[in-house]
Amino acid sequence: MYRLKYDATAEAVHDALPTGPSEALTVALADACHDPLGATMAYGEADDVMRTVRTNHAHAVLLVGHTLKTITVLQISYLG
Numbered sequence: 001m002y003r004l005k006y007d008a009t010a011e012a013v014h015d016a017l018p019t020g021p022s023e024a025l026t027v028a029l030a031d032a033c034h035d036p037l038g039a040t041m042a043y044g045e046a047d048d049v050m051r052t053v054r055t056n057h058a059h060a061v062l063l064v065g066h067t068l069k070t071i072t073v074l075q076i077s078y079l080g
Helices: 008-016 019-034
Strands: 003-006 050-054 058-065 070-078
Touching: 003 008, 003 019, 008 019, 008 070, 019 050, 019 058, 019 070
Parallel strands: 003 070
Antiparallel strands: 050 058, 058 070
């Protein structure tokens, strides 16, 4: 299992999301911690380091550190 980390700005955005979208994103990020490649999509080029996760109301850009088993949330966008 991978450990989740946040960029400070991304964490503030997640904290500011309405309850429903926040909970959906939390579940999607938990899924990513269990299966970083299966629960996410490539961000830009098809690689296994820069990934993205989408819910109905949010989009997060992730940096997957396979050596240290970390997933860093770099950016969160609220889609409304």
